[in-house]
Structures are given as C-alpha cells and as structure tokens.
Amino acid sequence: MSKAEITSWDKNILQVSVPMDSPLRQVNSYILTDEKGRVTIIDPGPRSPDTENCWLGILQELNLSWMDVRDIVVTHHHPDHYGLAGWLQSQSGCKVWMTERAHAEARLMWGDGFGDDAGNGNGKDINDFLPVYFSRHGMTDEWSNGIKAHLESFNSQVEPQPVVSYLNLAEPFRMGGREWQLIVTGGHAPGHVSLYHADSGLMICGDAVLPQISPNVSLLPGSDPQPLETFLQGLRELGSYPVSMAFPGHREPFAGFTHRVNSLLAHHEERLDTAAALLTSGPLSGFAVCEVLFRSRVTSVHQMRFAMSETLAHLAELVRRERAVMLEADGGFLFASAERVREHIS
Ligand SMILES: [Zn+2]
Ligand SMILES: [Zn+2]
Structure with a gap:
C-alpha cells in the first residue's frame, strides 16, 4: 500500500500528498485544525x-x-x-461543503443522468453521449470506442456520493480558526472554489492554478459552452489577489502566484494563435486540430479525452472571438478560419 506524505506548512496547514494513478500521480489534501481540535479537510482524493x-x-x-x-x-x-468525500462522511458524519454549481456538475457526471436545457445529449448518459460528440468532431473510432469504458472507470472512485451542504458565497467560510474568502471561478470545472485568507495572503486554489501543469480546460456538451473564456476570466480575477503562498491541488505549494497566473494566460493566447494558424490552410475537424496540438503527448484514452476537450474549448473561443466559424456538414462539424470564409464570400 502506498503511504500519504504529510508536510507541515506555516500557519497550521498540513499538506497530505495522496497517491493516485498517473499521469498526475498524487493529489494534495489539506488539513486545517482549529483551536478546539476540529478538523477541516480540503479535497480528500479519489476513492x-x-x-x-x-x-x-x-x-x-x-x-x-x-x-x-x-x-x-x-x-x-x-x-x-471529490471522490472520497462520501466515504469519509460515512465514517465521520462530517459535513461536505461544495458550491451549488459544482454539485450540479457532480450530478451531471455521476448522478441523475445526462440531459441539458440546450437539447444536447437528449437525456442520454454522458458516458454514451461524449464518444458520439467526439466522433462528430472527427475523432476516429480507434479512440472514441475507448471513451465510454474510460468514463465508466471513474464511477467506483466517487461512490458513495456525499450528502452535500452548499457554501454560502456571500460569507467567509470558517476553518482552522480563521475566516476564508470564497472565490468561485470556472473553466477547469464549473463552480470551482478557491479559499483565500487576506491577512496572511494564503490561497488554497485547487486546480484553478497549478504549478508546472496547465490545468485542463474542457468543452463538455451540456456544461459551460465557453469554458476557455470562463477560465481566462477566472485567472484574471485570482491574479488580482495579493498571494504570499498558494496551495494547489497537485504538485507543491508555491510562491509567485501572480507570475504563474500570467504565464497561464499567455500560454492560452499562444495556443489560440497556433490553432487559428492551422485553420488558414483550410477547414479542419476538432480532432485534426487536436492531433497537431497534442500529437506527441497523447498515449492513453485518458489523455486523448482531455486533449480533445481542451482543443474544442480553444476552438469555441476562436469562434467566440470571431476568428473562426464552425461549419456543419454530414452530421459532423468542421472549423474554418473566419478570415478565409469572409474572403470567400466577398
Ligand atoms: Zn480538476
Ligand atoms: Zn485535480
């Protein structure tokens, strides 16, 4: 059995590095204890x-x-x-706190099935719908056939589901004897909450900002239709806080939070330019763009799912910025350079 590594940080924050599967290999839980010995756990890990x-x-x-x-x-x-929260609750009887939006997303993924107001998915389970959606964006059967089983493999990591209490975003949350401001940003995950303690400048930021890793930004049918725009907005908001030390969901706590936020913002602008440049030679499917952007780094269905969703998030942002258009043909979709389309029309 692998053992969790515990590191003690300033101001009574314990970092627990919980082992998990590659490619991430570990997730950080944080333990904060108040003067009466009452413990709050942030992000317990997968089950x-x-x-x-x-x-x-x-x-x-x-x-x-x-x-x-x-x-x-x-x-x-x-x-x-989120995965282990239900099991920990069943052992301890503790409260499990999330934003209402994040809980809605948990239900979309593992709860009452998939169906959305926009008519995507037609009430089908997302495990069935996502491979079809990817196919319509050009993904080959070789990859899309593995997506359903891949998604189903997460079910056991989130059982039992917790009874959730909703965070009141209008008020600070008290833990470890201190008041923490709640900052909700999306893009990596809708309703993602970071916790900020103004006096010390500590920021517990989950996967909203990570060192070394660029947090995945996924376009998921039935969820946020503009996840990259939402993510960039969130980064700008988080970057406006003075942070002395950031406690991320993966890798090590780090200083230089604003610098990291700025480099993530720049990374996505570069990515957008690269994707836009690819479209200048003619219309391409989302999968074709994904293959160029991520080719050497995708070796598993897991990585392909995230690479494909992230590519679609970038293409949706190019469409929003009127740098690209999405064309529908034969039940599938292609992306074209907006400039080329305008030239063609005029
Ligand atoms: Zn995440
Ligand atoms: Zn994570």
Missing part, C-alpha cells in the same frame, strides 16, 4: 481501497479520530478531489 487505507494511516499518524473530522470542503467535482 479506492488504497486511499481509504491512506486516510486511516493519516488519522493514526496525526492522532485524530473520526470524531475530530467536522468538515470537508471540495474545491470542485473532479473524482480526484
């Missing part, structure tokens, strides 16, 4: 027999009982953050 044992080991090492665990805050609905 597996291994992570359950991990948490039993962590409680033992820290000399804590289930009774001490009062609250869990889940920054967003992804299984590597």
Whole structure:
C-alpha cells in the first residue's frame, strides 16, 4: 500500500500528498485544525481501497479520530478531489461543503443522468453521449470506442456520493480558526472554489492554478459552452489577489502566484494563435486540430479525452472571438478560419 506524505506548512496547514494513478500521480489534501481540535479537510482524493487505507494511516499518524473530522470542503467535482468525500462522511458524519454549481456538475457526471436545457445529449448518459460528440468532431473510432469504458472507470472512485451542504458565497467560510474568502471561478470545472485568507495572503486554489501543469480546460456538451473564456476570466480575477503562498491541488505549494497566473494566460493566447494558424490552410475537424496540438503527448484514452476537450474549448473561443466559424456538414462539424470564409464570400 502506498503511504500519504504529510508536510507541515506555516500557519497550521498540513499538506497530505495522496497517491493516485498517473499521469498526475498524487493529489494534495489539506488539513486545517482549529483551536478546539476540529478538523477541516480540503479535497480528500479519489476513492479506492488504497486511499481509504491512506486516510486511516493519516488519522493514526496525526492522532485524530473520526470524531475530530467536522468538515470537508471540495474545491470542485473532479473524482480526484471529490471522490472520497462520501466515504469519509460515512465514517465521520462530517459535513461536505461544495458550491451549488459544482454539485450540479457532480450530478451531471455521476448522478441523475445526462440531459441539458440546450437539447444536447437528449437525456442520454454522458458516458454514451461524449464518444458520439467526439466522433462528430472527427475523432476516429480507434479512440472514441475507448471513451465510454474510460468514463465508466471513474464511477467506483466517487461512490458513495456525499450528502452535500452548499457554501454560502456571500460569507467567509470558517476553518482552522480563521475566516476564508470564497472565490468561485470556472473553466477547469464549473463552480470551482478557491479559499483565500487576506491577512496572511494564503490561497488554497485547487486546480484553478497549478504549478508546472496547465490545468485542463474542457468543452463538455451540456456544461459551460465557453469554458476557455470562463477560465481566462477566472485567472484574471485570482491574479488580482495579493498571494504570499498558494496551495494547489497537485504538485507543491508555491510562491509567485501572480507570475504563474500570467504565464497561464499567455500560454492560452499562444495556443489560440497556433490553432487559428492551422485553420488558414483550410477547414479542419476538432480532432485534426487536436492531433497537431497534442500529437506527441497523447498515449492513453485518458489523455486523448482531455486533449480533445481542451482543443474544442480553444476552438469555441476562436469562434467566440470571431476568428473562426464552425461549419456543419454530414452530421459532423468542421472549423474554418473566419478570415478565409469572409474572403470567400466577398
Ligand atoms: Zn480538476
Ligand atoms: Zn485535480
């Protein structure tokens, strides 16, 4: 069994590095304890027999009982953050806190099935709909055939689902004896919450800002139709806070938060330019663009799913900025340079 590594940071924040599958390999949980010994856990990790044992080991090492665990805050609905919350709640009886929007997304992925107001999905389960959606954007069967099984493989990581209490965004959240401001941003995941303590400048930022890794921005049918725009807006908002130390969902806590935010903003602008340049030689499917942007880095269905969703997020942003247009033909979609289309018409 792999053991969680515990690191103690200034101001009584414990970082727990919970092992998980590659490519990420670990997720950070944070433990904050108040003056009465009441414990709040941020993002407990995905559920597996291994992570359950991990948490039993962590409680033992820290000399804590289930009774001490009062609250869990889940920054967003992804299984590597939300997955174990239900199991921890079943052991401790603690409250599980999320934003209402993030919980809606958890239900979209693993709850009452998939169907949205825009008519996408037709009430089908997203596990069935996503491969069809990717196929319409040009994905070959070789990849799309594996998407459904890949999505289903997450189900066991999020069972049992927790009973969720909604964070009140109008008020600070109290944990570890201090008041934390709630900052909701989307793009990586709708309703993602970061927690900021103004006096110390500490920012617990989940996957909204990560060091070394560019957080995935996915276009998912039935969810946010403009995830990249939402993500960039969120980055600009987060970047406006003075941060002394950031505590991310993966890798190590880091200083230089504003610098990291700015380099992520620049990265996406470069990506948009690269995608736009590809379209100047003629219309391309989302998959064709994805293959060029991510070719050397995609070796698994998991990576392909994120690469494809991120490419579509970039293409949707090019359409929003009127740099590209989406064309529908034979039940599928192509993206064309808006400039080329305008030349053609005039
Ligand atoms: Zn995430
Ligand atoms: Zn994550």
